Amino acid sequence: MGKTTGHLPVGKVRPMGPADIDAVLAVEEASFLTPWSRAAFEAEMGDNELARYLVMEADGAVVGYAGMWMILDEAHVTNIAIAPAFRGKGLGTVLVTALIDFAVRLGATCMTLEVRVSNLDAQRLYRRLGFEPRGLRPGYYSDSGEDALIMWRDDLA
Numbered sequence: 001m002g003k004t005t006g007h008l009p010v011g012k013v014r015p016m017g018p019a020d021i022d023a024v025l026a027v028e029e030a031s032f033l034t035p036w037s038r039a040a041f042e043a044e045m046g047d048n049e050l051a052r053y054l055v056m057e058a059d060g061a062v063v064g065y066a067g068m069w070m071i072l073d074e075a076h077v078t079n080i081a082i083a084p085a086f087r088g089k090g091l092g093t094v095l096v097t098a099l100i101d102f103a104v105r106l107g108a109t110c111m112t113l114e115v116r117v118s119n120l121d122a123q124r125l126y127r128r129l130g131f132e133p134r135g136l137r138p139g140y141y142s143d144s145g146e147d148a149l150i151m152w153r154d155d156l157a
Contacts, residue, residue: 011091013098016053016065018045023062024055031081034143044078051078054102056095058086066099068111075103075156077113080122092125100129100156109157114140114148126151 016024021041028035044051050071056064064082068075077099082092103111114137115122123133131151140148 011056011058011063011094013054013056013095016045016055016067018042020055020062020065021045024053024065027062027065027081027083028079030084034141036079052102052106054095054098056082056091056098058091064091064095066095068099068103070103070106070108073107073109075099075106075108075111077111080113092122093129096125096129100153104156110152110154111156112150112152114150116141117147117149123149123151129153130155 021038024041025035025038028041044053044067048069050069051067052070053065053067055062056066058064063086064080066080067078069078080092080096080099082095100111111131112134113126113131115126117136131153133149134152135150137148137150139145
C-alpha cells in the first residue's frame, strides 16, 4: 500500500503480475496516443521470456509501471508511464531507479531506451539518472512519425 507524506504520495514498487493488467492498461491509455493493447501486455507477461515488468502503487492503487527486456547483459526499456494525476511528484524517478536496480539484480551492465524528441521532461529525468543520448531513430513513433532519441546508460553494475 502507498503511504502519504503530507500531500505527496510515496510510491511502492513491486513486480507486475497478471492481476495488474487492468490497472496498467488504465495508466497506459491515459498516457499514450497509441496505447498497448491488453493482448500485448498478456503476451509480455505470459509468452516473452525476456520481459520483466514492475508496477508502482501509491495511495493503494497502481499509478505507474515500467518494463524492459533483458537481452544478455543489456536491459532494453520497453515502456514507462506514470498516471497523469501522479506526475511531477518524483514517482518517475523512483520507478526508473527501481527498474535500473532490478536490471542490475538480473545481471545487466547497461540499459537503453527510446524517448520522443519532444518529451523534454522524460529526457531530463533520464539524464539525471545517468543516461546519455547516443542516436536518433527517425519516424520511430507510428502515431505521429516523431523521431525517437536513443539514450544509454553504460555503468549499471
